[in-house]
């Protein structure tokens with residue numbers, strides 16, 4: 001296979017843009033590696049950062065490198081010591097590759113490994129016909145789950161991990177930001193029995209997406225006083241749980257203001273820099289509990305994602321707004337940048 005080539009979307013050299021080109025198919029799998037044929041891949045906000053070549057990407061990406069990390073595919077070849085997947089299996093993959101050596105990895109917290117590598121960031125990614133990954137990151141996915149949904153199980157896992165830090169049954173849940181992940185969190189909260197799911201969002205396309213995913217109320221904080229509206233919807237109490245999924249400084253301050261005393265805050269959004277807020281009045285004196293969320297639990301979150309999709313308790317169809325052949329990847333990136341999409345799927 002070494003001499004064969006495949007189509008891939010590559011960051012060829014430092015600078016903006018990505019290139020579709022033929023590159024060699026990855027070589028023979030090492031003893032613990034698996035060669036996967038990519039069936040579907042999806043574009044993440046991270047890919048957009050890499051495309052634009054912002055400061056974050058400049059510090060991390062070492063071109064030439066294949067981009068992409070969200071995908072589903074079929075096992076084509078396994079290394080000699082691989083035991084948990086076999087040729088022909090449908091798989092999805094955790095994109096954070098744990099070192100398996102640090103304190104966190106050794107104590108059941110691989111998702112916060114101190115030395116993790118990320119697919120498509122520290123090594124070649126999945127926007128290609130084939131990808132070589134370590135066995136440890138693979139999750140055998142139920143083949144009845146449509147490829148489009150399997151491909152986005154990674155960000156769906158972010159939504160699940162963030163939402164399920166606490167029991168949502170009968171709770172009033174506020175989600176700030178209805179990007180693809182916030183929109184999927186709406187469905188997770190509904191499936192978990194939340195009493196009222198409120199979403200704050202500023203872009204029309206995403207406000208509609210939140211509604212399609214089952215949000216009870218969508219609030220535009222540019223048009224109304226968001227904390228006041230949340231209180232009026234919750235008998236004057238405020239939300240029991242805040243899921244921060246915007247990465248906006250304004251949104252988290254309004255979110256904290258909207259949470260009831262003793263409430264739970266789960267933070268997924270990544271902020272542009274240091275965050276200044278009135279921690280005394282917005283957090284400490286309210287007796288809040290705050291969780292920081294990175295990635296997905298390996299593999300508790302993946303199991304829940306699999307079950308929610310297989311049982312159809314969650315319908316991700318509104319979130320998958322576009323599917324393009326790999327050749328038209330630029331259109332997908334353009335729509336995402338303008339906020340005119342949910343998840344964009346690429347076919348290889």
Ligand code: NAD
Nearest residue numbers: 177178179180181200201245246247248251269270294295
């Ligand atoms: P996204 O950028 O597509 O969605 C963010 C949404 O927030 C957008 O729709 C935007 O219009 C909305 N928004 C912006 N300002 C707002 C405001 N003031 N009030 C309400 N909404 C506002 O991102 P995504 O892919 O859905 O991811 C959500 C967040 O999670 C991002 O910040 C992303 O960087 C972060 N993330 C974190 C992890 C992690 O492991 N911690 C993993 C993936 C993504």
Ligand code: ZN
Nearest residue numbers: 099102105113
């Ligand atoms: Zn580790």
